Each structure stands twice: as C-alpha cells, then as structure tokens.
Amino acid sequence: MLRLAWPRVVRAVLAATLILVLAVILVYLISHRRPPTVVPGKAAEIPAQQVEKQEGIEHLEFRGDRTIHVKAGSWHRGEDGLFYLEKDVEVRDLAKKGGREVFISGDRVIYDKDWSTARLEGSAKVRYGDLQFESSDFDYKKADDVLSTEHGVVISSPKLNGSSSRMAYSFKDEIIRLEGSVSLQAKGESAETAPFVVNGSVLTYRRLERRGRVEGNAGFSLGESHGGAEAIDFRVTDDEKYLLDFTLAGRAQASLVGDRETAGGNPVFSRVHEIRAEKLDGRAFLNTNKVHSLEARGGCFMDTHTPDGRPVRVRSGEMLFVFDRWGGLREFRALRGANLVERGADARIARTISGESIIVEGPGDVLRVAAKDGGEARVDSAENEITARAIELAPRTEDIYAAGNVKLLLKARTEVRESVGFFSGKQPVMAVSGTLSYERQVDRLILSEGARMWQGKQMLSAGEISAQRDTGELRGAGRVQAVFPRAAKKEGGQEERLEVGGDNLSFSPKERLLSYRSGCWLKTQNASLTSDHIDVFMPGEDNAVTTIEAGGRVVIVSGQREGRGDKALYDLDKETIDLTGHPSLTDKVKGVIEGDKLTFHLGDGRIQVENRDRERSVTVIKS
Template identity: 20%
Template sequence: MQRVVKILKVVLPILIVAFLGYIYLSFNHAKTPHRKEPADGETSARPGDKSVAKSEKFHDVQTIGGRVVMEIAATRVVAFESRWNTLEGVSMTIYRANGLTYQLSCPNAEFNSDTKESNAKGGVKLVSSDGVEIHTAEIHFDGNRLTNDIPVQFRIDRWNGNAGALDLDVAGETLKLSKQVTAAMTPAQPNEVPMTLQGAESIFHRRENTVTFNNAVEMNRGPEHVKADFVIGRFTQDHSRLIGLDGNGNVNIVMSGNPAPGEDLGGRKEIFCDNFNTEVGPDGQIAAINARGAATQAHAILDGPPKRDIVAWTFRVALANRAVHELKADTQVVMKELGPAPRDVKAEHVTVNFNPATHRASSAYLEGGFHYTDPKNTASAFRANYDIDGDRILLTTDPGWQATVVSDGNVLKAKQIEFSPRAQTARATGSVIAELASKGKQPTVSADATNLFPAGKPVYVNSDELMMRQANRVAVFTGNVRAWQESNTLLANEMQVTGGGDQITAKGNVRTLLYNTGDPKRTVPVKSTSDQMIARKNDRRIDLTGNVSIVDTPRTLKSEKAAFFFDDNKKIQRIEAENNVNVADGTTQRKGTGDKAVYQVDKKMIYVSGSPATMTDPSGSIAGQQIVFDLTRNRVQVVSPSEETKGTYKHSG
C-alpha cells in the first residue's frame, strides 16, 4: 500500500505536469517540421477558444549527460489564445537513474501555460517497470492539488485496489482517496492468506509514514476481520513493513472466524471495543491486539463449548501462527460461561490460556476480588487458578483472609480450596471452617437434626483439611476436628459426615459434649471419650468403641464399647456399655464393675451385670449377677436369681 502512496503522490503528478509542461515548451520553442498554423482558428477541443498554433505527430527524446531521461510523443498538439494547449494521443516514458521506467499515456490532455493547471482525459494509464499500474478516466491538476471525482484503479506489486475519487496535495505529500476505497493483497506463497482493506475514504501521509481509513472501515485477512470507524496503519520509514495498526469507533475484531478448509483454529473469537492498537512482530505479522473500552466496557465472545462472554475495560489478545494463544482482561472483568449450567466469574484481572493443539480455552488465572457463581455454587477468594479442561478451580488468599465456597447451602472457608463444580467436589486446607445445614428440598451433606446435633440449626466444623463429595453426599474432615451446634460439641482427629447426617463417624481421640438430656435444669454436659464414634440418625443411637469413658458428673462410666440411645425428641434416654465395664460415683465413692451396664439417664438408674458384677464403697463390697444403682434414692440393690450373693457390704438404710 505504501508504494501506491509513493506513485500517486510523487510520480504521477510529476509525470503529468512534467509531460504537459514539456510538450508546451517544446511546442512553443522547438522548431519541428510538423508545426503549422490552423486553418480556421477554432477547433472542437475548446469551443469558443481560438487556436494559434498546431502540430502533428510530436516526438522528442531528452538526455542528461548522454543518458536518456525522457521520451515524449503526441499525435496532435494545439495552442490557443487563452493560453490553454490541447494534446491528443499522449504518451511519455521517464527513465530513472535507478533503472526504473514509468510510462504514462492518455487519449487527450490540456495544459494552461500561465496557471500550470492541467487535465488528462479519456482514460489515463500509468505503468512502471516494477509492477505499478494505475488507471483512471481523467485527472485534474490545479498547480497544487491533483484531483478527480471518478473511479481510480491501481495495481501495485501484490496490491490491487480502487477508489471513487482522488485528491492529492503534492506539496504536502498527502493523498486522499474517497467514495469507497478498496485494496486487496494477493498471496505470494501457497500458504499465505490474502488481505483486503476498505473504507469510505483513506488518507496517505507520506511524511508521517501512515495510512488512515475513515468511515465504515473493514479489514479481512483469512480468519481475521476488523471493522471500525477509523483505522490508521503505521509503516517503517522505507514503507516496506507494517509496524502498527490502530483504530477507534465501534470496533469489531473477529479472530479465527474464517479458517482455511481443514483448519481448526479453536472457533471464533470476537471483540467489541471503542479503540484498539496492535503489536507487530519482527516478521511484520500482528503478534497481539490491545482493545479498550471508553464510554462502556470492551466485550469479548469466545466460541465454545461452552461459549464464553467476557466484559472488561481492556483486553490484550496474543496471537501465534494466526491463532489466539492468550487473552488478558483487566479491570472489572466479568466472564460468563453460557450453556445448560451457566457460570459467572468476576475478578479485576483475568488471563485465559489456550491449548496450543486445539486453540481452545484450557485454563485461566484470575486475581483481585474473585467471585464465582453457578446454579448450585458460589465462591470467592483473592485469586483463583481455573483448570478449564479439568473443571477444577483452586482458590487462594493473602494472609488474614479466607477463600469461601457455598454449595447447596453449605458454607466452606479455608486458606486454600480446590473445587470442581461439575464433579461437585471440594478439597480445603488450612484453618478450615465449614457450615453444614440442610436447606430446601435439595439433598446435601448436612449434620443438623441428628442425635449428635439435634437442633435444626447449622453445624459448624473446624479442621486442618476437608474433602467433600457433594454428589455422594460425603464430607471428610481431618486434623484437629472440632464440630459444634449450640453447646453440643465433637472433637476428633477425623470426622466423616454421610448424607443428611445419616451417619457421622469420628476417629482418633474422639471427645463429645452432649447437652441434649431430658433434664431442663442441666447445666453441664454428658462427656465422652473414645477411639471411634459412629452416630446413626435413623437408629437413634451413637456407638463408641475403644477406651470408652463417659462422664455424667459426678459419675463416670468406662468400658470398651458403649452406646447412647435417644428418644423421639433426640434426648438421651439411656447409655449401654459392655466389656470391662467400670462405674464410679464421685459423691458416694461407689464403684461398680461388670460385663455390661445400662444407665437409664431419664430415670437415674444404673444396672450393672456380670459374672459377677461388683460394687464397692466405704461401707464394704458386694458381688452378684446384677447390681442396681438407684441414683435418686441413693440405694444399691443386688439381684442374683440363680447365683449366690457375696460381700461385706453394710447397708446404712
């Protein structure tokens, strides 16, 4: 395109002016054998203007230092009293010192010797030896500007183009083409992509090495397509290479929208913005596009599946081998993933990376006020790494802050959370805080309204790590686990919640504090420790195994196994223990042993049985098949229906 500027701005006016001026001077001062006076003094070329001289078959060759520099010919030359001169069958060749030649021809021309104004008519043609060819019906030169208001066609090397009008400021070296300008570059190599540019008008600034297109500008280059109100191209000083392309006003940029047959560029990528500029690599190819919003945010649409709709104030799209390999969006970014399960992602800065093989979005890094939303989940953090292919999102924060995920009503907070929306899994590490609650009709992992946590309120859990599988309704907490609801508390090394609290399992140094007894005046909990605990919601029981110790102040029950049983109101009804049972009452200093014990909490009765069951206190000892502790009456009863009762116990009552 810059060679078009060079020819139209410099060579063409020089040729026309030099040619017409030289013919005039040659005609008036050279004594040619063909010169003669006109017969009637008037010709049809200029009605009303009287001819004063005429020449047929004009031809001349000019040399400088023995080198031919110009050859001029015309079939007819007429001079008029008005100082206008007409020429017919015009042709001229200029021979430049660098070896190039320029040939100009037209059927008719006229030149004013006083004003230097001239016109070439009837079809002007300019051809150069280095591949330049320009056609137009006529051109007018007023001494400063070369203009016409009719179509101009040109071919410059690989470029072919046309325009509806021409206006060239010779002194200012500025060319304006208008009335719909179109230029097309044909490929030089089999794998090269053709490019076309068009607009309502274009202006070539040779001194500034720029070309501007105005009004409804369009550029097409294979899979790329650009529309804008204004586009400016910047070139190197020798005009051989594009170094930048800028544009503004209703900009629409399409990338990978029209791939070659059999070519997969990962689907269409489209940007709408107020202005843009390009970054051009050393090879002259566009390496990146920077798009910006002014009155409104810029807007990008990426083909899917799923289709992504992104708004931001600025975009940078990096290109490699005609395909997008990175997209950066900055300031108030919102990325929407459309489809059956739509997702919204917000952040201050977003970088989307594309798979080099498929050219589709494969991952994203999001930083600054990250927020995520889909029909089932919400999440927030300072930053996130989004594995698009693997459907995993890793949330991280700065010290003093926590990442948060809310899934089906459950709230999860931690220093780091990795979750998969589609697989409905979440892994949290570092100062984990979880809120488990059943909300609505959607089944979810929850622990409220159970025997362990009886109130219909959220259960809160602290731990070092958490693995949650929402699809299977399983949550596993590990490391320094603490779960609580109001005053009821569970501590353990590990806790697993299944379903809506259908089963809660705890392992490793398990401790519980239970306040849900039938005594409304109770102010201290029933405490327990064990190696393992299993709470079954439907069975209305909690099972403890391994080094079991249950404290209902002032009494303690120890065994290898024990179970809490609850009534319909989820109040502790009784406790059953077996294997190496020991019962101790701190107030009465009574101690009992046996194989099994049943503690009727609501009736304040303890039944210890064994072979034998024993009881000791300061008053003595006793053994039998069953010993009954009546806590309300402070009495002990021995029941041995088939064996002898033994002991030294002295009853004081």
C-alpha cells in the same frame, strides 16, 4: 633476371597504395555516417508549454533511478496553468531493481509543472506494490509524499482488504490513515481460519511495523467472536496474513465463541464467553486467526452458561483465558477478588464461589478457589456453605476438597434433608476442621485434622469424622468425643450435659446406635465411666439419648467411691447406672464391697448393692 624483378616490385607498390586509400575512405565513411531516420509516435514527449493540446499521449521519462511511463487519450494545458491528462490515463512509475512499482489509472490526472501536486479523478486507482487503492479521486503532494482522498476508498491486496470515507497514505513511511466508517480485514490463507476484521472511526496502520490502531467505536470480529472498545491496537504477522496480538482499551468487551462441536467438553462453562473490562490483551495462535489467550484487567466481568444452560457470572480485578485451537476454554483465572455466581433455571442464585482467586484448569477438570492472606475462600450453595484457605472442586465428578481453617455449614431445608449421623436434617449443622473432602460418587463427607461438628449444643469432635450423606452413617477416629445436652431436672435449674468418648466411633442410622470402641469413657455431672466399648442408643426421631451400655473393664467413679465390673447400663430417664459382671465397690471409708449388681443413683448419690446367689440382700450406701 633484373629486368624480370622490376615489374613485380611496381605491382606490389601499387597494390599496397590502393589498399591504403580504401582503408582511409572506409574510416571516413564510418566516422561521418548519418543517424537512421526514426518515425516518432504521435508525441515523443509531453509537449512544451507552447503546445496547447495533443491527442494520443505516450511518454517515457527517466528520473534518476526511476522510469515513468505515461499514457493518455489527450493532454492539454489549462487556463489555470496546470496540465491535464484525460481519457484512460495510465501512469506507471517503474522503480529500480528491488523497488516497488507505482501504477495510477483514472479518467483524468491534473498536475503542475514539477509534479509537486497531482490529482487523479474518475474511477481512480493507485497500486503500490501489492497494495491497491480505489476511489472517485485522489490527491498527491510530493513534499509530503502522501496520497489522500476525502470521498471514500477501497483498499485491496492479496493479504489485506479495507474501506473508509477518507484516507491518507504516506509512501515514504508506508502509513495508512483511514477515517470514517473504517474497516480493515486480514484475510488469512486457510479456509478454516476466519478473517480478522477491525472497524471504527479512525484507523492508523503502520505497514513497516505490521501494527495498527483503531479509535472511536472500535470493534473487531473473528468469525463468531467479536468485541469492541474505545481503542484497539493490533499487530499482524510479517506476511500480513494472520493476527498476532491485539489490545482493547477503554470499556472493552469481547464475545469469544468456540466451535459448536468441540468446545462443549468443559463442565464449568459453555462455549460462549461474554467479557467486559477496562482493558483486554489477546494473543492468537501461530499462523491462524484464532484467539489463544486473553488477559482482562480492571473491573472484569465474564458472563456465560453452564453446559446445561444455567447462567453464570464471574467478576474480579483481573482475568486470564487460555483457549485450545477449537475455541474451548483450556484454562481460566479470575484474580484479585474473584466472585462467581451461578443461577438456577428460575434465575435464583444456586451457588456462589468467592475468594482472592478462582482458577479453572483442565479444561474444567479442577476449579480452585484461594483466599488472600487473612481472608477466606467460600463455596455457598442451597445445601451447604464451605469456607477455607483453599477449596478445590472437581466439576466432572462433583468432588470437593478444602484445606486450612475449614468451616462447613450444612443447611436446613424445607424438604427434610437426610440426617448426618445423629444430627437432625431439620436443623443446620456446623463443622470445623483442618481439611474437608467430599466424594460425590459414594456421597461421603470426610472432615480431618481436628474435626468438630455441632448442632445447637449437641457436638461431636474427633481427629477425623466421616459421614455417608445418603445413608446417614457416621464414623469417627482419634480422640472421639460427643456432647449431648440434657434439660434441667427442675424448672429454672441448670442445664446438664453428657459427654461420651473413645478412640473410634460408628453410628448406624437403622439401629439408631452410636458405638465407641477402645479407650471409651463417659462423663455426667455426678459420675464418670471408662470401658473398652460403649453403645449409645438414640431411638427417637429427635436423636435424644435414652440408654447407654458399656462393656469390658468398666470403671465407674462417683464422688469418693469407685465401682468395677464387666458391664454397665445407664438409664438416662431413671438417672441410674447398673454395674454387673462381678461388680465391686471400693469406698475409702468402708473398704471393698462386692455383689451381683451395683446401682448408682446419680440424682442423690446413693449406691445400691444387690446379692442374689446367697440370701437375697440389698445394701444401700449413701453419699
């Protein structure tokens, strides 16, 4: 058994030794293997300075966290010590993850050893992220990290387009400066939205802030709308697709144009607004290049037209415009000394509106005019003039409301105006009241809170006066009083006046009759009368009073005598008052006298008493 085991032990030891030798050889071969042979391109790197020229350059260089890939048809070192890449040059600077790629292409790139300066010539293009610059040449300075050109540039991106004669772009701060024939456009995204375009002599755009400034003959356009100023500041949305807001400063002007089909609903102004001021501040609707609001400050003017084409100019210290999405004027405010002038087809002034402020709301549903402290708001037209603390016009209905120390002038016209009550249309009529309202549909004028109207020395006062402009009807309520002047009886004598009043009044132009009801009274220079109702007859075209009738508990007082009856008739030409209806006369000296008729002779103070049922008798009582 021992002889049989020995050979097995020897074989095992030999096998182990062989495995160990093979392992040592394998380790040696692996640790000492030769690198594989790589066939290089025409140039593995940009040649060292001793190489003067090489064709077909392609180079990949790693610089920190960036990778630079260069391709060109040829490379050489010039006598000036600079290096030249020529023929279909492409340089791609690949940023680390999350950074922006820089791509340069052109006919030639000239650079120094450290790339501290470089120049790109011939169909030059530089793309940085989504922004591309095109020019005949560009210069780059590494110290400032600025790309520039003096020979015209075109800028493009999915969001912005622009051009100018000169450009400087800071890669570090992402600031674009354009000079000479500058234009920059924010495209927008919707086909319904017009691009926002600015132009001028110099433009600085800070891309990180999405903010820009244009100077020197600065201008902007938004579809049909446009404007200009000495300088324009603007901001765009974070995605650079839409305008956010803008400011025009220094002799600013803007022409804002609404949509033809939808902006014509304003009854005050047309869809076109020409605006001038020292400064204009505008804001756009969200995600659309359409103006939402515009504020004007300093010497503001706005020129427009009424919907039917009549010219309108508004001026004030400040203005505010608020538009709807279709460019229709939704609200307008003229502040700090506002004045509106509306001209007729013949260019003559048809209406003026003035006050501390003019506000149009609605759009155009209400036009409000307000006065400053101690001042007046005014509406002046060919037909009338209204002043008050506040005036409201309803342009759609042509209604008017005024309040606070109201003054009204109804103007005389060459063509005969309808009379206002018993006031002639041939002469102006003045009025004052606490409030005024005019309803165009029914052509009715109402003066309230202490109303008073007069024409010459003819006057009417009441708590409220209502006049129908179309028919000439007149009504009054609340302590109504009318004053009618009367010529002196004798030449050189003193003018007299007749006063008639009551709780309520109505005037019928057809009958030429002025009727008082309830608490009525009459006063002449020589007598006074009270009754339940009084009718004043004014048959002539000159509205002169000829006869007055009084009825119901008539009381006449003349001097120390008092007459009572049911009815009185006052004949102004004869200067007599006939008292009938069981009349009686009370005299402090003679007692009570009764008769069928009492006649008061106002001229000499006589009273005539008539009796008809018994033996006809006439008694005359002298003053």
